[in-house]
Each structure stands twice: as structure tokens, then as C-alpha cells.
Amino acid sequence: MQRTIVFDVLNNDNGQVKAILGAKRFIEENPEYKLILVGQEEVIKNTLGKYAEKVEIISSNEIAHKVISPRDALRNQSSMLSAFNVLKEGKADAILSSGDSGSYITLASLKVKRLPNVSRPAFMPVLPTTTDKKMLLLDAGANLEIKAEYLNEWAKIASEFHKIIFKSNKPVVGQLNIGTEDYKGTEIAREANKLLKEQADNYSFKGFVEPSSAINGDVDILVADGYAGNIFLKTLESSFLGFAKLLKQIYMRNLKTKISALMIKKDLKGFKAKFDYRNTGGAYIVGLDKVVVKAHGGSDEVAFYNALNQIKIALDNNVIEKLKEVFEQAKEGEDE
Amino acid sequence: MQRTIVFDVLNNDNGQVKAILGAKRFIEENPEYKLILVGQEEVIKNTLGKYAEKVEIISSNEIAHKVISPRDALRNQSSMLSAFNVLKEGKADAILSSGDSGSYITLASLKVKRLPNVSRPAFMPVLPTTTDKKMLLLDAGANLEIKAEYLNEWAKIASEFHKIIFKSNKPVVGQLNIGTEDYKGTEIAREANKLLKEQADNYSFKGFVEPSSAINGDVDILVADGYAGNIFLKTLESSFLGFAKLLKQIYMRNLKTKISALMIKKDLKGFKAKFDYRNTGGAYIVGLDKVVVKAHGGSDEVAFYNALNQIKIALDNNVIEKLKEVFEQAKEGEDE
Incomplete structure (x- = not known):
């Protein structure tokens, strides 16, 4: 079955060429995929060369800006x-x-249908931890206010994604909170905690977790309301960038520190790569009946190529079809 | 005027001796202060030696455990x-x-009176940033749900503390949010943003800020509801601990990395010290008519000594009296 990805190449901080080059590399390797590129026709054709005939082009000159409503x-x-x-x-x-x-x-919320029996879409980035494991966080900012059942639905959705992306069996879900005890947190958080405990099925539920255990890789999936999830995500990212900046300042201090830096350079690469968004990939918007991925605003060729592959894994493994089954069954269970 | 500090020395992860030694050092240097120590009498007397007669001892063997209600x-x-x-x-x-x-x-909420016209106490730690500046964060977890006026009151309180602790003139207050635009965030956040803009007086208001600008030292005071404030605080702390752990692993990898580590060791000390809670001091609980400070659970002698000095600065500069004036005036202003 041929699968088709529509790719908005115009909306990129580094210009559309990087996006088109990422697409080109993907097309070369995946002839069974069809790409529809939306952007400036001339630039797309010139950049793709002979591969231009393999794609469909939709001409557009207008970048999407921040929206208020x-x-x-x-x-x-x-x-x-x-x-x-x-x-x-x-x-x-x-x-x-x-x-x-x-x-x-x-x-995405307005133009793409929701999965059956799913209340709200959620923003789901893939995050690094201090271990070798990566973690799925949702919601990272699409829903500032939530109901208990949203977290339950998101846990189910993320579990299916986790099984496919990381070839896992029964991922561990934790619920972000200000403390681990069942009595801690807001009323909605405590209600969701109870619901997740009852409903844990295609995942195992660790209960409330604090930021430390998420950062240290104790969970595969971290569910949160979009407000706390967004603050967590941005604090983690900014802490790492801040840490790296300070470290760099220290290494540049004098000749001795510079030599020390040279000696450790190769080893630090892996550390840097771990927290590089290009390696963690784009963020999914889940809960919808299509695969929707948001690449980082500063993505380069590699980042876009990886994001296309991230989509491919989801499509090749029929994640949407599987999720439909999960939520149809959940509904049937309720109706009995 | 003699000032008195009551110090619960028993509640300490490292045992009460560290707390008592911190007190001893403080007494030696500040004979004008009176200390009331609550803990095991024998241990206090043995540890203080000749300084035992300078303090009042209240005997107690019971540590406070986590409370549900x-x-x-x-x-x-x-x-x-x-x-x-x-x-x-x-x-x-x-x-x-x-x-x-x-x-x-x-x-603290039950036993200490609130300042006049202040709705709720707030938990206010002193946090490091990637610059030389430190930042006051409030609320870091005492109030999960808030009203707009709480943030306004907390901004006023923190500003007085900031002026005293950091000898500042007009501190910069930012409001933690998921984005900087006025339309972003929850309804209460947007209402508070408007109120803070109108009421900025003993501080200057930067509006909504994201975690990155707080971490990078753009604000002196970060106001937040206790839910987001707590998640921010714990994510920041755990991120730095996590990065430090990873860095250490890299340095221990082989002989070359170990030599590199030795060469940079001295320079990294300042870096480590910046994020060491012993140097940032205890957290204040503000909005009350006494000076209330919570030291870190793992405090050692130096940390306790610093926490006592933190109290001394607040008392010597009459912070409570100043705050009473600020809030009496605010009330009079409203009544006119």
C-alpha cells in the first residue's frame, strides 16, 4: 500500500532548502512513499533536481505566523x-x-478528525533522559486545562506509540506531580491518578512521579496536563542549554582549560548528542486519525529526514489502525 | 534590640549534631542574638559545650513526619x-x-499570623541562574491553586526581600508562563498578568516569562502558582543533578578523561558551588508576620549557619516591619 506524507517545507527558520534536502534524502531511500511538498515551486524543483518528478508540489508563499484565535x-x-x-x-x-x-x-485540531472516543489531541515530544532510554511526554502544551479522562486516553495512545517506536512490551507510565503520595496534587490530578490505576492495561502505571524520576529514566511515558507538561519540557531544555553554556565558558577560560577541553571533546559529543533535538526527533500531535508530526523550528536536513522516518515508522506499523481498535474496544467494554 | 530565633535542630536528615554545630558558629559570631533550640537536651548540651548556657533548650524527641491533613x-x-x-x-x-x-x-500557615491584607503565605526559595544573579521564586509549592491577587501580593513581598538580601533598588519581576504573549496561559494567569502590570510599584514588571529567561537571569523575582512553581523548581534541580552525574560518568571513562578532569577540577568547583543548595540558602515562607525559613533536608553545618545568617539579614533590616507598612499603605490606597 502506498502511503502519502504532506510536508510543509516553507515554515522553517533555516529556509526551505534544508527541508527540501531532508525530503530528497527520504525519497531516495523510500521509493514506495509519496511526498506532497507545499512551498515555493521553483525552489523545490531546483533543489530536488531529478527527484522533482517523484513528488507533487503545491505552490505557496505564505508562512504561518503565531495565531491568537x-x-x-x-x-x-x-x-x-x-x-x-x-x-x-x-x-x-x-x-x-x-x-x-x-x-x-x-x-491539527480543526482540520484532522479525532480518533473515536478520544476527547482531545495532545502534543507529544520524545525527550532524552539521563539514561539510554528516551521518554514520551504528553501533553506538552496543547491543553492547559484537562479532565481526568484525558490523561487516561493519552496514556493509552502513548503506550501504542511507545511499543512501535521503541519495540517495547508494556511501557511504564508515570503521572507528573508535585509529590509521589496519592494525596498530593490538585483534585483533577488525584482523580486522574485513580483512573489510571484502574485502567492500566496496555501499560503499567507507576502513579505520581516528580520531575527527578522522569529525568532519570524511571518512566517510559510521562502524562501531564499541558500547563505543567510545557513548564517541565521548557525547564529541562533550558537547563541543559544553560549548563552547556556555563561549561563552555569554563573550558574557554585559559590555556589549561582549553587543553582539558580538547582531551574530553570526543567523549562530550555523545553527551551533547543526547540532548540534541535533531536526534530525539519531532513531536507528535496524537489523538487524531492521521499521523501528525511537528519538527523543531530550527531543524536542518538531518532533523527533517529523521522526522520523515519517524512518520514512516508510525505508518508502516499501522499505529492509527491499532489505536482505532484500542478505542473502539474501550467503547464496547463500556457499553456492555 | 535583642532578636530571638527558634531553631528545630532535630528534623535533619544528617542528624541533629550538624544543625547544632551550625547554631554554635552563629552564636559565637552574634552574641546579640538569642537562640532557642528544640531537640534532644543532652545532645545539644554536649555539642555546644560552653555555649550551652547562651541558648534556651526545649526538649523534644519527636521528628515531624509527612502530614496528610x-x-x-x-x-x-x-x-x-x-x-x-x-x-x-x-x-x-x-x-x-x-x-x-x-x-x-x-x-506555618496555622501557627503564624499572616501579614495584614495578605491572602496566602508562599514558599520562596533562592535559586541560582546561569549568570551571577540569584533569583527568588514564589510560590514553589504552598498553593497549588491561586487567585490573581495572590501573585500581586507575592510580587510586593518578594520585592522587599530582594531589596534587603541583594541590596537592589527596583527588582525585575516576571510571571512564569508557557509563552510570553499576553494572550497565552490560563485565565487566572492572564488576569494576574494584567493586575501586576497595573500595580507594579516597588518593582518593575517584565510580564510573562518562559523558563529559559528565568534560568538565564532575566528576572530577579519569578512569580508563579505553586503548581507550576514547584514543577519548575524540581525540574531545574533535577536537570542539573542529572547533567552533573552524566558529566562525572564521562570523566571517569578512561585515563585520558580522568586527566582532563584533573586539569579542569579547580575551575569546575565554582560551577558546582553555584548550584549547591548550601550556598543558595534556605527557602523563606513569606506572607507571615514572622521570619520563617526552611533549610534543605540534607543541610550540613555550613548550610545551617548560612540559613541562620539569612534570617539575621531579614531581621536586622526589619523586613517584617517594612512589609507591614507596604500592605497597610496598599489597603489605605484602596480605601480612599
Whole structure:
């Protein structure tokens, strides 16, 4: 079965060429995939060369800007909106863009159908930990206010993704909170904690976890309301960048420190790579009946190529079909 | 004027001797201060030696454990409860303990009067940034749900503390949020943002800030609801600990990395010290009419000594009296 990905190449901080080059590499390796690229036709054709005939091009010159209201997102012409329209018309199975997150989440919610019996889509980045494991976090900012059942639905969704991406069996889910005891946290958090305990099925539930155990790799999936999830994500990212900046300052201090830096350089590479967004890949927007991936705003060729592969893994493993089954069954169970 | 500090020495992960030694050093240097120590009398007397006659001792063998309800905190006998009773009876101006945070916040709320026209106490740690500046964060976990006016009150309180601790003139206050635009965040956050803009007086208001600008020293004071504040604090702490652990692993990898580590060791010390809680000091619980400080659970002699000095700075500079003026004036302003 041929699968199609629509890719908004225009919305990229580094210019569309990097995005197109990432697409080119993907096409070379995956002839069974069809790509629809949305961007400036001339640039796409020139960059792809002989591969231009392998893709469909939708011409667009308008970048998606920050939106204040859903109406803005729909009214303002942009390559991102055009890409979502392709998805809505049923002409593609997945979408990729590195444009403004707010616009992307808004358009995804408006243009893509939700999975059956799923209340809300969630933003799900793949995060590094201090161990070799990576972790899925959701929601990282799409829903600032939640209901208990959202977390339960998201845990189920993330578990299916985790099994596919990391070839895991029964991933461990933790719920982000200010303490581990059952009586800690807001009323909704405590209600969700109870629900997740009862419903744990395709995952094992660790209960409330604090940031430390998430960072140290104790869970495979971290569920949170989008407010706390976003603060957690951004604090983790900024701490690492801050740490790296300080370390660099120290290494540049004098000749001795510079020599020390040279000696450790190779070993530090792995450390840096662990927290490099290009290696962790794009963020999924889940809970929808298409595969929706948001690449980092500063993505380069490698990052886009990896994001396309991230989509491929999800499609090749029929993640959407599997999720439909999970949620249809959940509904049937309830109806009995 | 003689000032009195009541110090719960029993509640310490490292045993009470470290706490008593911290007190001893403080007494040696500050004969004008009176200390009331709550703990095991024999241990206190043996550790203090000739300084034992300079302090008042309240005998206690019961450590405060985690509390589920305020009733627990009041019912369970503990050195922490005894210390708060001293404060309640008006026999001391300030309190210090390194016991369980939840119990401490609960007892502080129940046993110490609030400042006039202040709605809620807040937990306020002093945090490092990637610059030379330190930052005050409040609330870091005492109030999971808030009203807009709490943030406004906390900004005023923290500003007075900042002026005293850091000898600043007009500190910069930022409000922690998932984005910097005025339309971002929850309804309460947006309401508070508006109120802080209008009321900025003894501080300058930077508006919404994301974790990155707080970590990079763009603000002197970070106001937040206790839920996001706690997640921010714990993520920041755990990230740095996690990175330090990874770095150490890399340095221990082989002979070459070990030599590199030796060469940079001295320079890395300052880096480590920056994020060492012993140097940032204890956390204040503010909004109360006494100086209330919570030392880190793993404090050693130096950390306790620093925490006592932190109290001394607040008392010597009449922070409570100043805050009473600020809030009496605020009230008069409203009444006009």
C-alpha cells in the first residue's frame, strides 16, 4: 500500500532548502512513499533536481505566523493551512511541518478528525533522559486545562506509540506531580491518578512521579496536563542549554582549560548528542486519525529526514489502525 | 534590640549534631542574638559545650513526619510543632527547621499570623541562574491553586526581600508562563498578568516569562502558582543533578578523561558551588508576620549557619516591619 506524507517545507527558520534536502534524502531511500511538498515551486524543483518528478508540489508563499484565535489560523493563508487541507481532503496519511507550534496545534485540531472516543489531541515530544532510554511526554502544551479522562486516553495512545517506536512490551507510565503520595496534587490530578490505576492495561502505571524520576529514566511515558507538561519540557531544555553554556565558558577560560577541553571533546559529543533535538526527533500531535508530526523550528536536513522516518515508522506499523481498535474496544467494554 | 530565633535542630536528615554545630558558629559570631533550640537536651548540651548556657533548650524527641491533613500536623507531637508554639507565644521573631516541607508549610500557615491584607503565605526559595544573579521564586509549592491577587501580593513581598538580601533598588519581576504573549496561559494567569502590570510599584514588571529567561537571569523575582512553581523548581534541580552525574560518568571513562578532569577540577568547583543548595540558602515562607525559613533536608553545618545568617539579614533590616507598612499603605490606597 502506498502511503502519502504532506510536508510543509516553507515554515522553517533555516529556509526551505534544508527541508527540501531532508525530503530528497527520504525519497531516495523510500521509493514506495509519496511526498506532497507545499512551498515555493521553483525552489523545490531546483533543489530536488531529478527527484522533482517523484513528488507533487503545491505552490505557496505564505508562512504561518503565531495565531491568537482559531479563526486566525483558518483565515490566514499559509503553506501550513494548505498542507492541512490536503490531509482533510483525504489525500495524505501524515503531515509534517516545522512552523509555529500554536498554529500547528490549532490547525491539527480543526482540520484532522479525532480518533473515536478520544476527547482531545495532545502534543507529544520524545525527550532524552539521563539514561539510554528516551521518554514520551504528553501533553506538552496543547491543553492547559484537562479532565481526568484525558490523561487516561493519552496514556493509552502513548503506550501504542511507545511499543512501535521503541519495540517495547508494556511501557511504564508515570503521572507528573508535585509529590509521589496519592494525596498530593490538585483534585483533577488525584482523580486522574485513580483512573489510571484502574485502567492500566496496555501499560503499567507507576502513579505520581516528580520531575527527578522522569529525568532519570524511571518512566517510559510521562502524562501531564499541558500547563505543567510545557513548564517541565521548557525547564529541562533550558537547563541543559544553560549548563552547556556555563561549561563552555569554563573550558574557554585559559590555556589549561582549553587543553582539558580538547582531551574530553570526543567523549562530550555523545553527551551533547543526547540532548540534541535533531536526534530525539519531532513531536507528535496524537489523538487524531492521521499521523501528525511537528519538527523543531530550527531543524536542518538531518532533523527533517529523521522526522520523515519517524512518520514512516508510525505508518508502516499501522499505529492509527491499532489505536482505532484500542478505542473502539474501550467503547464496547463500556457499553456492555 | 535583642532578636530571638527558634531553631528545630532535630528534623535533619544528617542528624541533629550538624544543625547544632551550625547554631554554635552563629552564636559565637552574634552574641546579640538569642537562640532557642528544640531537640534532644543532652545532645545539644554536649555539642555546644560552653555555649550551652547562651541558648534556651526545649526538649523534644519527636521528628515531624509527612502530614496528610492540617489536623495531623497539629495532633502529632514533634520538635517542629514545639518550635512553632514558641513563635505563636510571641517568644521569638523567627523560626528555622530542615524538616518535611509539607508539615512546615502547614504549621506555618496555622501557627503564624499572616501579614495584614495578605491572602496566602508562599514558599520562596533562592535559586541560582546561569549568570551571577540569584533569583527568588514564589510560590514553589504552598498553593497549588491561586487567585490573581495572590501573585500581586507575592510580587510586593518578594520585592522587599530582594531589596534587603541583594541590596537592589527596583527588582525585575516576571510571571512564569508557557509563552510570553499576553494572550497565552490560563485565565487566572492572564488576569494576574494584567493586575501586576497595573500595580507594579516597588518593582518593575517584565510580564510573562518562559523558563529559559528565568534560568538565564532575566528576572530577579519569578512569580508563579505553586503548581507550576514547584514543577519548575524540581525540574531545574533535577536537570542539573542529572547533567552533573552524566558529566562525572564521562570523566571517569578512561585515563585520558580522568586527566582532563584533573586539569579542569579547580575551575569546575565554582560551577558546582553555584548550584549547591548550601550556598543558595534556605527557602523563606513569606506572607507571615514572622521570619520563617526552611533549610534543605540534607543541610550540613555550613548550610545551617548560612540559613541562620539569612534570617539575621531579614531581621536586622526589619523586613517584617517594612512589609507591614507596604500592605497597610496598599489597603489605605484602596480605601480612599
